[in-house]
Amino acid sequence: MQQIKALIFDVFGTLVDWRTAIAREAEQALAPRGITFDALAFADAWRDQYQPAMEEVRAGRIPFCKLDRLHRRNLDVVLADFGLDRVDETTRQHLNLAWHRLDAWPDVSAGLHTLKPHCRLAPCSNGNISLMVDLARRNDFPWDAILGAEVARDYKPKPTVYLSAADAFDLRPDEVMMVAAHSSDLAAAAEAGLRTAFIARPDEFGPGLGESAATVAVDVSAGSLANLAQQLGTACV
CATH class of the missing domain: 3.40.50.1000 (HAD superfamily/HAD-like)
Known part of the structure; x- marks a missing residue:
């Protein structure tokens, strides 16, 4: 070689x-608010949105943007899918930065x-x-x-x-x-x-x-x- x-x-x-850390961060952010959910399933669902979101950029359907922005869009989708629309904006912002704390x-x-x-x-x-x-x-x-x-x-x-x-x-x-x-x-x-x-x-x-x-x-x-x-x-x- x-x-x-x-x-x-x-x-x-x-x-x-990423999986263990995102599950931990989601549990820490949402459990104190009385929200019960499967944290590992939540982490998997958030990650499942990763490739489809980037494909929007790769295919030219949306302009390039930083992954933090795509992660936030994906987070909003997953919270809605889990019936957690009531999660407030401050918590969403904190949770979105969980990817910085892996x-x-x-x-x-x-x-x-x-x-x-x-x-x-x-x-x-x-x-x-x-x-x-x-x-x-x-x-x-x-x-x-x-x-x-x-x-x-x-x-x-x-x-x-x-x-x-x-x-x-x-x-x-x-x-x-x-x-x-x-x-x-x-x-x-x-x-x-x-x-x-x-x-x-x-x-x-x-x-x-x-x-x-x-x-x-x-x-x-x-x-x-x-x-x-x-x-x-x-x-x-």
Whole structure:
């Protein structure tokens, strides 16, 4: 494998456990108001709105906007679906920023710090820059830059998102490796000319409901970021 000069990362699901944190945040925000509901189902329903909302942008039906705005639109839909229209505006604003307060999987911070001396590191997420900064500060992610959808003004898996990340580092696509827990993300990155690494997150959508193995050809498959660093060895310089 050619030498890799930068690693770019999917964030939701790959680096952070969105499902557990969103369920926790929803419970903390709504339970004190006497609202009883299935918090994990609520988290799943909110996440289910994610791809359809971004497709509105990718297809050109609405202009590009930050993911925070799409999350808020999606939150209003899910609250209505759960019969929670009475939730007030202040609570909605607080709950929408729950995506800025997600917790990392246990291996992530240490793994990123292990990789940092050898490669430039950046998120390549559909999350907006302020969201990525807040997650980095919360979870000690040592980024060299914040890249992804807001820089590209489009959403993955559009090729421009991956290519703009490589261009930001003044690198060829084949000098950049996309790291993700989702085969579809990696397939799109490979189509754009990037190298790819799969990280198993088998519990992302609930116990045993995430991807344990890539369903597409990848350059590296790893069970953790530490394992990824071991496998890359001298390929990452």
